[in-house]
Amino acid sequence: MRNIYLKFLIFFIFSFHILSGQSFQRMAIPKGTFSLAPRGVSKVTSYCLDLTREAPTLGINFANILSGGANAIVSITNAAGNVSNIPLKQAIDQDLIKIEGADLFDHTQLKFVNNTSDAIEIKLSENLQLGSETEKSAVKGVEKLELSSNPDEQYVIQEKVWNLREEENIKQLEMLGFKEETNSVNNSIWYPEPNLYQQFQEKFDLEIPEENIGVLDEITENKIVEEINKLQDQLTHIGFGGGLENAIEAYKKHKGIETEGYFNSNLYSLLKKDIDEGKFYGTNGKAHKTVHLEMPNGKERFFELETGFYVRFRNGSRLEEINKILENRFYLQEEIEVISLVNDATTTEVLRRNFPNNHMEFNLNSMQDFWQKLKKNKRKSVFILGHIENDAFITPLNNGKKFSLPLKNLQRLMKELDINIFPLGCNSGQYTTGMGNKFNSIDALNQLKPAVENNSTFKGMLQDLAGEDLKVIIDDNLLEDRGYLVAKIARQRTQASIATISGIGAGAGLIIYFNNKKGDSDKDDKTSETSDQNK
């Protein structure tokens, strides 16, 4: 009686712990089958998963299933012997059973309570993880723990579980740069001073109740997870992907810093610098600069190869390959055509002046017109200059209507006419190779002229086109080698024809000359014969 009274008093005195927001340990019940008599109570061996938190106390509701409950079944046998099976969660929600703390601040056992007048059997096919009513986070890997329902084995197994959990926690904290020499987990120093959890809480200035200082409570744990994810994202951002541990090791190796499992403040500084400078490291360790450009559908990341010359970020794994392809894409000037869809007199003047023999002005009324002209001209690499709106080239006509050429039609045109098309319109690089900003039509033409004239590869041409005011974006649909060979062969044929004609002409000229010469000398001979005869 006195014992019960004492327990009740202690429970009452310490009940403020429940109200003050103290985090309770998450608990695991081993898999197995547990029988409950009608209105019966059954204590079950349990294991604490959080060393530093408070153990569940007598009567506290611990039916918040965090993991392992998906296949847990409750079999209810009524007086008539009929058995009905329902999921454990449903049985809890319907208040058919309860799971509660078994004793005052006791982590070694929990109790199942049968609220029905029927016999109940609880079948757990895997370890069940439970938390207090307010608990939201589950410990990972509970299903792999080797737990036993035998209370005699509880103590030994519990130590192993705590060791495992603390090792995981400390490893995470190390990854975040918290390392203490005395943080090895063993019987005598489970609470190293100063406590790593406390250090973490102080560094991030976490608002937690005083009794949770140095405790891996929910707030602290969530913050650790948040920082771990942030570190992982940051490393991925600069090219070190894969699991976090591998990413950390790879980054340390890259920077030539040897610290075992520990991401120290020096590494954090280097990481911050790399992120601020927009660095991205390829698989070969080569550093590339990346920037974020404002595109119509939001900010997007690109590799910046040179000022104004960018490659879309998603092509990162092919960066070297793309570079090489463009370097080997040759062109001849006679295959280039510049088409202006700009209805502006000054732009047209500049177009005529800069590209006198290979331009097309805007005097179209329909898509068909445009198609016919492209087919007729037979150029192989076409730059289309125009205003883009809602993913289409739009030109207002003088009759109030609009000429529209959707960007998606360009792909079709390219295939059907076997030509390259570079859309020289604002933000045409939003979905494809094109431009990455707004720009002036005349600036573009004036920049394009020397770019075409002074280069023989598309890479050189596009690099010269690019600059502070003209951002060129390269995507995976690169300019094909459509025109170069054809134009080269055509040029060779022309040269050969000219040579042939010249040769024939020269030959004919020589024949005529010699014939004439022979004729003159025959004539001379005849004349001298005649004069001789006359003599």
Added chain:
Amino acid sequence: MGTLTSNVAKEAPINELVGLLNSFDPKELKRLEADFPDYAQLLKPGITLGEENVLDEKKELEVRTAATIAGLNLILKKANDSLPAIKKKLKRLNNIQFFSQIVIAISGASILIFLQEKYEEPIKIIIGSLTLTAALLSLYVQHRSGTIAMGENSLSKVFNDLTDYKLKAEHFFQELKITKQLEFSASKEHVLGIIQQSNSISMEIKKIIEKN
């Protein structure tokens, strides 16, 4: 930004006006750039290939109006310079026409007389050539002045068009000046319309000036 703000760029283009100023009065364009330094892109020849963001509707309208007034001023000046010259040309062509018709008439009469008499070959050739030349001249004059076919390049058409544009330019010029003084309290749609029409006229005027 309300509906009107987003329409200012689309409904009141000034690219042709800027182009005209750039070609024939670059100093005036520089002055506008100095007056509106934040609108250098708008006052640049050519067009911006992209949606133009209008941050300050009133200021945007002010800049476009100022550019239009400058452009219309130039149009009036050019029209005033060109019209007398075109008129002179038309007059000259008219005189040539008159002279050639007199020659045709005389030649016609001469031919009838000379056919009765025996004259030397050269004289017959001269008279025939004169008649032919006069006839050809007459045809040329009619074609050039547009009295046969009013083609795009005919002087009569150019004269008529230029006169028409000049009248419109005068009208728009006065309206814009008043509107500006009243700080655009009048219908903004009306002002946008004037700017748009002025822009179109500008393009046509430039073609005329360059060809003549």
